[in-house]
Amino acid sequence: MSDDPRSLVRRSQFPKSESRSLVTPIWPSVAYASESPDALDRLYEGKESGYTYAREGHPNAKILAAKIDWLEGANGGLITGSGMAAVSAAFLGALKAGDHVVAGDQLYGRSLRLLRHDLPRLGITADLADPTDARAFEAAIRPETRAILVEVVSNPTLRIADMAAIVDIARRHGVLLMVDNTFTTPRGFQPLAKGADIVIHSLTKLLAGHSDVLLGYVAARDPELQAMIVDAAVTWGLAPSPYECWLAERGLYSFDLRHQRAQENAAKLADHLAGLDGVAKVLYPGRQDHPDHNRARAVLGDNFGNMVSFRLNGGRESANALTRAAPHIAFAPTLGDIGTTLSHPASSSHRALTAKQREDIGITEGFFRISVGIEDIDQLKAEFAKAIEASNR
Numbered sequence: 001m002s003d004d005p006r007s008l009v010r011r012s013q014f015p016k017s018e019s020r021s022l023v024t025p026i027w028p029s030v031a032y033a034s035e036s037p038d039a040l041d042r043l044y045e046g047k048e049s050g051y052t053y054a055r056e057g058h059p060n061a062k063i064l065a066a067k068i069d070w071l072e073g074a075n076g077g078l079i080t081g082s083g084m085a086a087v088s089a090a091f092l093g094a095l096k097a098g099d100h101v102v103a104g105d106q107l108y109g110r111s112l113r114l115l116r117h118d119l120p121r122l123g124i125t126a127d128l129a130d131p132t133d134a135r136a137f138e139a140a141i142r143p144e145t146r147a148i149l150v151e152v153v154s155n156p157t158l159r160i161a162d163m164a165a166i167v168d169i170a171r172r173h174g175v176l177l178m179v180d181n182t183f184t185t186p187r188g189f190q191p192l193a194k195g196a197d198i199v200i201h202s203l204t205k206l207l208a209g210h211s212d213v214l215l216g217y218v219a220a221r222d223p224e225l226q227a228m229i230v231d232a233a234v235t236w237g238l239a240p241s242p243y244e245c246w247l248a249e250r251g252l253y254s255f256d257l258r259h260q261r262a263q264e265n266a267a268k269l270a271d272h273l274a275g276l277d278g279v280a281k282v283l284y285p286g287r288q289d290h291p292d293h294n295r296a297r298a299v300l301g302d303n304f305g306n307m308v309s310f311r312l313n314g315g316r317e318s319a320n321a322l323t324r325a326a327p328h329i330a331f332a333p334t335l336g337d338i339g340t341t342l343s344h345p346a347s348s349s350h351r352a353l354t355a356k357q358r359e360d361i362g363i364t365e366g367f368f369r370i371s372v373g374i375e376d377i378d379q380l381k382a383e384f385a386k387a388i389e390a391s392n393r
Contacts, residue, residue, distance in 0.1 A: 026246045027059045056234050060245035067252055068201065068217050071186040073193050077219030078230050079245060083182060083202025084110050085238040086216030090178055090198050091147070092236060093229030094220075097123030099146035102175075104131040104161060106154035106361050109349040111180070115149075132292060134165035141169065147176040152191075152299065153183040156345045156369035157362050158283045158309050160292035163299050167195035176225075182206075183335075187259055188303035197221050198229075205336030205371075206306065208251035209258050213244040258338060258374055262306035265340075265380065266372040270308045272381045278318075278392040280366070283309040306373075307335065312366035318391040319344055319366055325390030326383055335371035340380060343369045 011033075032051040034040045042048040051058055061079040069077045080086045091114070095101070103115050105128035115126040129140040131150045148170055150161045170177035178198040179191035182205050191199040201207060203215040218233075220226040233239070270284035282289075285296035286304035296304060312318045323331045323342065330341045333348035343349065345363050358364070372380070 024060070024063055024246060024249060027242050029058070030054045054242070055237060055239040058242050058245075060242040060249070061240050064203075064215075064245045064249045064252075065217065067249065068186075068203070068207070069219065072181075072199050072219060073190055074199060074219035074221075076223065076226050077217055078226070078233055079203070079240045080216040080218065080233055080238045081240050082214045083180075083200070083204055083216040084114070085233070086200045086202070086218040087111055087114065087149075087180065088236070089216075089229050089233040089238050090200060090218050090220075091119060091124070092232035094176055094178075094198070094225060095119075095124050095146055098144060099124050100142050100144045101126040101147050101149060102137065102140045102145055103128055103149040104151055104154060105129055106131075106157050106159055107149070107151055108155045108180070108182075109345070109352055111149070112350075113352050131161035131166060132159050132295075134162045134169065137162075137166060138169045138173075141173050141175065145173065145175050147178055149178045149180065151180045151183060152189050153285065153305060153307065155183060156307075156309050156343070156349065156367070158285060158290070158307060160285060160296045160299055162295065163189075163194060170197075171195065183305060183307055184300065184303075185255075185259060185305075187256070188300045188305060192219070192221055197225070203248050204334070206259060206262075207255055207336070208248040209255060209336055209338055210247070210251050211332075211334055211337040211341075213247045213251070215240050215244055215248050259306070261374040262372050263304065265374065265377050266306045266308050266370075267304065268377050269370070269372055269380055269384065273308070273310050273384060273388075276385060276388050278313050278388045279310050280313045281311045306371060308370045308372060310368055310370070311362075311364060312368070312388070312391055314391060315365040319368070321393065322368070322387045322391040326387035329380075329383055329387070335369070337371060338373055340373040340375060341371045343371070345369060 031053055043050045043052055065077045065079050080089055103126055127140045129137045131137055152161055177196045179196040180200045181191055182202045185206055198220045201217040203217050204213055220229055267286050270282050270287055273279050274282040332341050333343050334341055346358055346365050350358055350363055
């Protein structure tokens, strides 16, 4: 470190140390200095490791990506500024005008918006099909189809895609298979190991787990395809914040513990809800009355996840009464928090759909999605019982 008092505006050199920080440092720097043009060339050409400009990568993003890579069995995954940025980067890197996409018809609402309204402006068309029906899904394939996008567990109706059949369809037609693995997490399903070409995550959710970061992740099996995705993300400015990458890394340390506890709570809460007056239907893949229970067991094993959906007998008035009677359960359009959150897709994630489009996939005004947290299960049961009783009135 310089000892010249006239150099206050000069950047200090890092002090030498024989020890190292136990906690990952935060690197907020936008730019990284090199010693010469030749050194910069070596960085851009991949002959040396290092950083140039934060939009093109930074240490906190690289550290976080390496951890998700390990979970997913991937290499060189990319961290983006949000889950939708990861979905967008995959499409922007892999597709061009004239290409066609087949996607699950029960995706996250913004993914549906991207497919229906935004990609067509770029000359990329899409058709939606039921991923639980392999024949219907294959029927949507065209000669110009370049990619398939599915969620293993659909958001918010919790249907289970016929992944074995969809992998087979993608291979036979020479189509890229993209899997949004946010709901499932790598503990429930590893898309790349099962034959997918691209895996996508909203790290905002269960992986980071504390509702204080907005990040995504995307990794392709093919290094050349991954390079195209990275180039698209850099060009379109889909970069993540170093601080949020640091927070997400910290969240990952407790991921396995949180995932297991929340999953156990979800199974118990689903059974509890099914026995309450005023609840018309409960959707949880681990329950035998789930329409895809057998497939869920084949695809997910015993990892049925922490998401539960249910439908009230009533409509919007009952929905309003329920949320008002549950002040300690956060009513918020998110999932994967350490605490339980409750969302109403008709007024949040799927509000851009028409009432008919929502009705067609089972989303009524009385439909709720629960992201179950790690609270005491008896506390959760009591709070939901009180809220549903209020909705009946």
